[in-house]
Amino acid sequence: MxxxxxxxxxxxxxxxxxxxxxxxxxxxxxxxxxxxxxxxxxxxxxxxxxxxxxxxxxxxxxxxxxxxxxxxxxxxxxxxxxxxxxxxxxxxxxxxxxxxxxxxxxxxxxxxxVAPELMQIEFHLADHCNLNCKGCSHFSNLVPSPVFPDKEQFQHDLQQLASYFSQIHNFYLLGGEPLLNPEIGEYITAVRNTFPYTQIIIVTNGLLLLSLKEKLIQTIKENRVHISISDYTCLDREKIIAFVQAHALSAELREGKECFSKYLNPHGDSDPNEIFPNCIRRNCTFLAKGKMAACCQPFVIHYFNDYFNENIPEEEGIDLYEPGLDGWEIQKRLITPMNSCRYCSADVPFGWAASKAPYDSNDWCVK
Ligand code: SF4
Ligand code: SF4
Known part of the structure; x- marks a missing residue:
């Protein structure tokens, strides 16, 4: 041949x-x-x-x-x-x-x-967070009380994903702050059992890292989990590095990569065909409650809507249980602009900063 x-x-x-x-x-x-x-x-x-x-x-x-x-x-x-x-x-x-x-x-x-491969998927282990970053793109600082996912639903969704995709390259467990979820070990093993070759990555702000229990550390190592630590200025870097080395964890401090930006346009008058192809979040494929979307926005924007009394579309996404759906069709839809994209604009970057209530919509909105 x-x-x-x-x-x-x-x-x-x-x-x-x-x-x-x-x-x-x-x-x-x-x-x-x-x-x-x-x-x-x-x-x-x-x-x-x-x-x-x-x-x-x-x-x-x-x-x-x-x-x-x-x-x-x-x-x-x-x-x-x-x-x-x-x-x-x-x-x-x-x-x-x-x-x-x-x-x-x-x-x-x-x-x-063979079923197609998916480059990456993100999943929230907690919508809320123990940090309060200005303009958090997952709106975690607007979550009024702790919100954890439904573990059974997640397990069903994993099976459904496995029926559509032969491989998911990177499986991100994040939030909010994923280490706030007391059942994080069970989520890790559920992913590993369903996708033996995926790279599991916990994205954390690192504040709880030093208090990880030995049992969870073992689960992390046994399941080949990589820990990506956002290197915010509030972290004690030396202690984090010593902890990672002492436990031989696979981890990185993402130095200088914390790029914050605001990009919302609550007027909804952006052209999705212009915004989507240039959006840096369009490949942050997100899973929540039996649905997938190109980014997390459809699943977490309700926190913004509730706080600021706005009406940006919620719950838009691909229903994983839609009859006749397959991985190729999901791939096709994931590269198609969403209605939600009308409510985004070109990014306006800003440096990391902590924020506190009452929050200002200008932390997220450019228009
Ligand atoms: S640490 Fe991450 S999830 Fe938490 S508030 Fe900051 S940007 Fe948002
Ligand atoms: S809604 Fe569309 S334009 Fe906005 S962040 Fe998501 S993919 Fe990007």
Missing amino acids: KLILFGDIQNWNAALNLLQTYRKDVFIVGLSSLDLGQFADSPVTYTLKETANLYHEHQIDGVINIQGENPYYFNLIKELGINDIYIIPSTLYRRLELSESIEDDPIIYPYLD
Whole structure:
């Protein structure tokens, strides 16, 4: 079988190594990418148009798309009339990292034979927070009393997600402050049991990190959970670093990455087709109460509406239990602007600061 490998340049080598090791019968004719960069003049690289020509001239049998989590690439390839599209599931790389055998695996699959991959999903373990950041984009400082998710609903939703997606690359457990949830260990094991190869990431402000109980630390380590700590100025960095090292946790202090911005437009007169493609939150796929959306806004904006007496749309999203739904359809809808996007505007960044009640809507609104 003669194929062209299509995808981001930085992923070429890993895919080639995998194929050369486990699928010696597959001949890779060349490499393709939307941006061939420094390799544009190489005799083994092809633009997507050239790749399509080779396919229509029967010089190749198809294309391996190594951007399996992105429906945009599949659509591009299909639009060029290439019907034989294959993928290398990303779980294979994770299995190798975990020293699992993949000897009996076909390595490449016709892309319609496997469920699509999802790049990431976010889930709130608590809507509320023990910090009070100005303009919190999850509106946690406007949550009037503690709000935890329904664990049973979450478990059902996980099963539903597993029926739609072969893999979720990154599963973010956040909030609010996720460490406020006393059942966090059960949420971690539920995710790990359903998605053995996903990267589970707890996103925390770190204030409760030093008081983690030994049992939870074990659960975190056993389930290969990474901890991403927002490096706000109120943190005792030295103590956090010492704690992480002492317990050999997989963790990062996200230095300088805390970029706050306001972007709401309660008038609802923005053009979603203009706002959505430029929105930095449009890939923060969010799960809540049996629904998914491109970002958290539809599920948490009610805190803003209630506090400021506004009417930004709530509960918009994809119903995971809709009859006939599949992962490809979900992927398609996730890259389609939402009605909620009418109520967003271009970001106006500002530096991190603590806030306190009574809150000012100008912390979130640009109009
Ligand atoms: S720590 Fe995060 S969730 Fe909590 S108020 Fe600040 S930005 Fe919001
Ligand atoms: S509602 Fe749309 S524009 Fe607003 S943050 Fe979410 S994805 Fe971005």
